[in-house]
Amino acid sequence: METLNLVFLSLHNVIRWVVLVLGVVLIVRSILGWLKKWDYRERDRKLTPFFSGVYDLQVLLGIILFFTKGWGGVLMNAPAEVMKTSALRFFAVEHWTLMIVAAVLIHIGSAQVKKATESIKKYKRATIWFTIALLLTLASIPWPGMSAARPLFRFFGLVF
Structure with a gap:
């Protein structure tokens, strides 16, 4: 199980960077499209x-x-202790909750973009929804310096 956890943790770390880069690219393109009044482009339709x-x-x-590393059990067995300790609370409650909220906002934003009939509205909606989701995501990452800090890059046991 440890090897499988290492694989999942490594993928989770690598995909974090893919999510952040894609989010920034999507938001920048959306802002530019909104401000420059671009026609909604095929690459934007596919990127969302x-x-x-x-x-x-x-x-x-x-x-x-969350479940294989035991955070679910920690939360269920000692909720008061989890809430008192910032590093425990971050992973047992805050991290996953905000990430799921961000995922929901991305899906709502995607639907709103798809529903809009005018290009400027598509870009405006994408800018608003995806910016909020990305800000929540950034706030939910265990950056170095936080009580729940994790390395910036972790890949199959190698830490950078």
């Missing part, structure tokens, strides 16, 4: 569901890690 799919994969890996 791709971003959503990669984010969903990231959430799925996170859920697997």
